[in-house]
Structure formats: structure tokens, C-alpha cells
Amino acid sequence: MTTTLQVQGMTCNHCKMAVTNALQELEGVNRVEVHLEKGTVDVDYDETKISLDKLKEAIEEQGYDVK
Amino acid sequence: MTTTLQVQGMTCNHCKMAVTNALQELEGVNRVEVHLEKGTVDVDYDETKISLDKLKEAIEEQGYDVK
Numbered sequence: 554m555t556t557t558l559q560v561q562g563m564t565c566n567h568c569k570m571a572v573t574n575a576l577q578e579l580e581g582v583n584r585v586e587v588h589l590e591k592g593t594v595d596v597d598y599d600e601t602k603i604s605l606d607k608l609k610e611a612i613e614e615q616g617y618d619v620k
Numbered sequence: 621m622t623t624t625l626q627v628q629g630m631t632c633n634h635c636k637m638a639v640t641n642a643l644q645e646l647e648g649v650n651r652v653e654v655h656l657e658k659g660t661v662d663v664d665y666d667e668t669k670i671s672l673d674k675l676k677e678a679i680e681e682q683g684y685d686v687k
Contacts, residue, residue, distance in 0.1 A: 562632075564631035565629075565631045565632055567632065567635060568632060568634060616633075
């Protein structure tokens with residue numbers, strides 16, 4: 554399934570890469586797209602393999618708040 | 621000598637690290653301090669070993685504008 558997360562504090566391409574890489578390395582995550590301007594992250598993932606909470610945790614570990 | 625550069629576009633700690641690391645790896649650079657809030661970079665360097673232009677280039681290569 555695909556979900557869109559609201560993420561606060563992503564300001565530059567380094568942030569974009571940090572969030573993208575943190576999510577992409579998780580098993581069950583198929584595709585990640587960060588939109589800096591909108592402050593959103595689209596994640597396509599397999600909900601039988603990973604939970605939404607785990608996705609949020611991975612982003613928060615990079616230092617960003619997920620709404 | 622120590623100089624203060626005005627640098628545009630540094631928004632977060634990733635930017636701070638990118639600029640700090642790019643400068644610190646240059647021969648002749650002794651100390652680097654990035655002030656995100658002010659958009660400035662203090663560089664203590666040996667002007668017999670490296671020119672101010674080289675410092676600016678290293679910052680610009682990271683994607684930031686030096687005023």
C-alpha cells in the first residue's frame with residue numbers, strides 16, 4: 554500500500570537523502586518519495602512485512618517529527 | 621589567519637557537517653566553525669598553504685553560495 558506521511562524539519566537535499574535512505578533500507582519498503590516543498594514522504598510498502606509505526610520510527614530516528 | 625564567510629543555503633545540521641568536512645579536509649585549514657543561525661562560517665587557516673578562493677570553492681562544491 555502507499556501512504557503519505559507529514560514530516561517536519563526536512564529542509565534540504567541532505568534531509569531528503571537521510572529520510573529516503575533510512576526508509577529504503579527497511580525490509581518491506583518498495584518505494585520512497587520525499588517532497589521537500591510540501592514536507593511529505595510517500596511510501597509504498599508491504600504492510601504484511603512492516604508496520605506504519607516502524608516507518609515513522611525510522612524517520613524520527615533521523616531527527617524529524619512525523620505528524 | 622581567521623576569516624568569516626557569509627554562506628547562503630545552510631539550513632540544517634547535515635549542511636553544517638557537509639561544509640565543515642569539506643573545509644577540514646583541506647591542507648592548511650586549522651579550524652572551522654559553522655553558525656547556522658547567522659549563515660556564517662569561521663575558518664582559521666594558514667594563508668601560506670591555501671588561498672581564500674580555495675576555501676570558497678570547497679563550500680560552493682557542496683552546493684552553497686558564498687557571498
